[in-house]
Amino acid sequence: MLLLWVLIVSVDGYLMPNQEPVETLTERVQMLMGQVLHLTNDVSDLKSQLSKDLSVAFFAYLTNDLINLTAETMLTFSGIRTNVGNAYDPAHGVFVAPVSGTYNFAFTGSAEPKSQDHGVHIFLKKNGINEMYVFFDHNDKEWIQHGASTILHLERGDRMWLQTGIVWGSNNLAGSRASNNAYHSHFSGFLIQAD
Known part of the structure; x- marks a missing residue:
């Protein structure tokens, strides 16, 4: 034209x-x-x-243990190691895509053993839709650490967060141990390629 x-x-x-x-x-x-x-x-x-x-990357961690989580609870990772581009909101635990493109997200969580049956399932949500799943069930002898990562295409303004799904028993998700920088549970993401 x-x-x-x-x-x-x-x-x-x-x-x-x-x-x-x-x-x-x-x-x-x-x-x-x-x-x-x-x-x-x-x-x-x-x-x-x-x-x-354009650089977008964040690494956030739990600062305190989360004890007896309830279902459908958004998890807030308020400790910040990296927040390039300021797309992650540590006050609410939500990442908002500043540009459309391909992103990588990862979650690692740790849970200490409990003597009674228990469990917690955690989902990565994209605008409220499940995109990734990690579970911590039945660990009664030793600490466990589980994690997952995924690659997703996001549109500008899409929102990402972690949220509990099914929970039962006395469960926990371990926060950081500041004395040795042990980030037991953390959430991270970065832009691979903008559209």
Whole structure:
């Protein structure tokens, strides 16, 4: 559409009473088409450079143990090691995609043993839809650590968070042990490639 407008405006100036030869108009149109192609390539290069320069990454951890979790509870990882681009909200535990693109998300959790039957299931949610699942069930002898990761395409503004599903018994999710920087349970994500 832009090319057509440029051509009409350019040709219109040449179709006055003192018309130039067709060869001159053809040369002018070819020159304008070359300029439009050059500008199109410049815009494409700038878009490519912007997507390369965009950095989005976060690593958040539980600061305290979560004891006797209830079903459908959003988990808030308020300790921050990294939050490049500030897309993760540590006050609410929600990541909001600043750009459309392909992202990687990971969750690792630790739970100490309990003597009675217990369990907790944790889901990674994308706008309220389950995208990944980790469970901590029946560990009565030793600490356990489970984790999962996934790669998802997000649209700008999509929201990601972790939330409990089914829970029973006396369950827990271990927070950090600040004395030795042991981040027992953590949530992370990063942009792989912007659209």
